[in-house]
Amino acid sequence: MTAGATTHAASRTGARLWIPLVLVGGAVTIAAELIGTHEIGIGIGTLTLLPLIWGLLLGAAVSLQRLKPFPEHTQRVASAAMQVGVLLLVTRLAFLVGENISVLLQAGPALIIQEIGNLFTIVVAMPIAVLLGMGRASIGATFSIAREGAFAMTGERYGVDSAETRGVLAMYVFGTVFGALWVGLLASILAGAGWFDPLALAMGSGVGSGSMMAAASNAVAAQFPAMQGDILALAALSNLLSSALGLYMGVYVALPLADRFYRFLTRGRADKQEADTVLPEAKVVPKKEAAPRKAASDWSLLGLTAVLMLVAVWAAGGGVSLDVLPGVGMIVAFVVVGMLAHRYLRISSLVVTMTLAMLATLPWSPIAGGVLALAEPIDFLPMTTPVLVLAGLGLGRDARVLGSVGWRIVPVGLLVLTGTFLGSVLIAQLVLGAG
Numbered sequence: 001m002t003a004g005a006t007t008h009a010a011s012r013t014g015a016r017l018w019i020p021l022v023l024v025g026g027a028v029t030i031a032a033e034l035i036g037t038h039e040i041g042i043g044i045g046t047l048t049l050l051p052l053i054w055g056l057l058l059g060a061a062v063s064l065q066r067l068k069p070f071p072e073h074t075q076r077v078a079s080a081a082m083q084v085g086v087l088l089l090v091t092r093l094a095f096l097v098g099e100n101i102s103v104l105l106q107a108g109p110a111l112i113i114q115e116i117g118n119l120f121t122i123v124v125a126m127p128i129a130v131l132l133g134m135g136r137a138s139i140g141a142t143f144s145i146a147r148e149g150a151f152a153m154t155g156e157r158y159g160v161d162s163a164e165t166r167g168v169l170a171m172y173v174f175g176t177v178f179g180a181l182w183v184g185l186l187a188s189i190l191a192g193a194g195w196f197d198p199l200a201l202a203m204g205s206g207v208g209s210g211s212m213m214a215a216a217s218n219a220v221a222a223q224f225p226a227m228q229g230d231i232l233a234l235a236a237l238s239n240l241l242s243s244a245l246g247l248y249m250g251v252y253v254a255l256p257l258a259d260r261f262y263r264f265l266t267r268g269r270a271d272k273q274e275a276d277t278v279l280p281e282a283k284v285v286p287k288k289e290a291a292p293r294k295a296a297s298d299w300s301l302l303g304l305t306a307v308l309m310l311v312a313v314w315a316a317g318g319g320v321s322l323d324v325l326p327g328v329g330m331i332v333a334f335v336v337v338g339m340l341a342h343r344y345l346r347i348s349s350l351v352v353t354m355t356l357a358m359l360a361t362l363p364w365s366p367i368a369g370g371v372l373a374l375a376e377p378i379d380f381l382p383m384t385t386p387v388l389v390l391a392g393l394g395l396g397r398d399a400r401v402l403g404s405v406g407w408r409i410v411p412v413g414l415l416v417l418t419g420t421f422l423g424s425v426l427i428a429q430l431v432l433g434a435g
Contacts, residue, residue, distance in 0.1 A: 018304050021078055024070075025304075025393060026311045028058045029386045033315035037222065049188075050218055050381070051316070052388040056181055059392020070396055077301070079394030082211070084298065085305035085387040087335045087353055089214055092383055093236035094354040095375050098361030098368070100233040119249075120423025121145070122258050125415035129167075130265045132408045140167025141412055143258035144250055145175055145207055145420050153250050174413035175212075180388060182417050183207065184215030191223040196429050198224045202231040204425030206238025207417075211391055213239040214384040216421070221381075232380055236354070238424075298339055306332050308386035316382035327374040334360075 032055035040049065063070050063078075122142055129138035140154045140163070150168045158164040183205075191201055198220055205216035217235035221228040310328055314320050338353030361368045 018300055020071075020074055021081065021304055021390075021393070022307055024062060025059075025078070025308050025386060025389050028062060028389045028393075029055060029308055029312045030315045032058055032385050032389065033312060033382065050184070050215075050222060052215060052218060052381075052384045053181065053184060055385045055389040056392045059389040060395045061392075063393050063396035070393065072396070075394045075396050078390045081301045081304050082387055082390035082394060084301040084335075085309070085390060086211065086214075087338060087349060088302075088305055088309060088331055089380070089383055089387060090236065090239075090350060090354050091331045091334045091357045092375065092378060092380050093232055094357030095361045095372060096229050096233040096380075097237050097354075098358040098365070099363075099372060100229055101358075101362055116423075116427055119254055119257065120426075121416045121419035122254065122261055124419035124423075125412050126258065126261055127265060128415055129408070129412045130262065132412065134167065134408050134412065136163040136262065137167030137170065138412075139255070139258045139262050140164035141171040141409065142167075142416055143254045145171070145179070145212075145416060150250065153255055157255060170409040171413055171416060174409050175417065178413065179417060180211040180215040180391065182414060183212045183421055184219045186418060186421055187216035188219035188223070190425070191220045196425055197432055198227050198231055199234055200425050200428035200432055202234040203238045203428040204421050205235040207420050207424065211387060212417075214387065218381050218384055298343075302332065302335060302339070305386065305390070308389070309383050312382040312385045313378060316379065316385075321377070323377045327376070327378045330371065330374050331378070 032051040035054045036051060038049045059078075063075055121144070125142040126138055129142055134141065140150070140158075144150050150172070154162065154164040154168050187201055187205060190196055191198065201220045202217055205213050205220065207213065207216075213235050217232050220235075221231045224231060306328060310324065313324050313328075334353050334357050335349075337356060338349035338351075341347045341352040342349035359365060360371045365371075
């Protein structure tokens with residue numbers, strides 16, 4: 001088959017998958033926005049349930065139901081589209097970063113130092129993982145929140161078929177299924193309790209996952225609307241720092257520390273809980289999550305997420321408004337540049353997109369006024385709803401994998417997510433207070 005024929009076939013396949021996702025994803029997005037935001041008093045504070053939470057839950061319900069099973073290949077494309085949607089979210093957030101650069105410069109030391117808080121996850125979760133019998137899989141499951149880069153770290157150090165890498169896989173799937181929901185709820189509870197500076201909570205929201213960052217930062221911003229710009233900007237920059245510094249922190253600090261802590265916890269006795277007998281059904285395929293994007297072109301995925309974001313913005317606003325079209329088009333243009341840079345220059349599309357968007361909106365940028373004027377009608381919160389909807393629609397296949405790795409990852413995963421978020425928030429709070 002010629003290259004042209006292959007491209008044409010891929011386009012037809014992308015179109016067939018695009019249409020059901022637009023229809024189902026659009027309907028779920030509208031339903032989530034219509035349900036709206038609800039607050040529940042829980043004693044220590046207020047739990048805020050945002051439309052993005054409803055979107056994730058409703059999307060998961062569609063994906064997991066058995067009455068009319070959601071096709072697995074469509075679920076794969078939904079997961080891939082969610083990743084592209086994160087680029088659109090990051091671009092909108094980057095405009096806030098540039099606009100609020102003075103606040104970010106003041107918080108600079110706190111942003112960098114709070115990254116150390118990610119190490120709390122080892123201290124909090126590792127003992128429980130060992131106690132539950134996860135063996136050396138405990139190392140991979142607890143040294144980070146296990147995003148894509150974690151596979152490379154354990155694969156290079158221990159091997160791709162190692163128990164440590166199986167632990168990464170278990171935590172990766174758990175974080176994909178429950179991460180945004182749990183971190184968002186945790187951020188909402190802490191924001192309502194009033195124990196922490198909202199800016200410290202914003203910094204803690206940047207745990208290295210776009211969907212988790214969106215869920216947590218919006219939960220905080222919902223309770224401090226007057227500080228929304230600062231909160232979202234700090235969360236975005238914190239997330240970028242987590243992505244940029246996370247590789248170095250993981251390779252040189254977190255993973256060696258987790259290995260030593262594991263040996264300390266299991267000292268004086270033979271390790272009879274080797275992970276080769278734990279999580280045996282979890283097949284390790286570190287790059288599997290990148291594969292879905294081949295089922296449809298990047299441009300189809302970008303178009304899909306842009307359309308769903310328009311639907312969400314219109315649903316949240318109570319009607320169709322053409323005022324948002326230029327701004328959405330501008331955001332898409334920034335993402336296109338980032339995607340082209342990744343394709344032809346092998347530079348991270350996330351870094352390129354966010355950097356360009358930040359530079360465009362700095363106070364001394366000649367185009368800052370025009371860019372911010374176009375972006376102003378586009379509220380960030382509704383943009384997050386379809387991204388979480390797509391994450392929910394892709395959960396069916398991830399939930400099956402999660403079921404194969406056993407119940408142990410549930411308490412361990414909750415501790416990993418909690419320890420990472422709380423550790424970063426505590427350090428940020430201390431640094432901000434010292435300043």
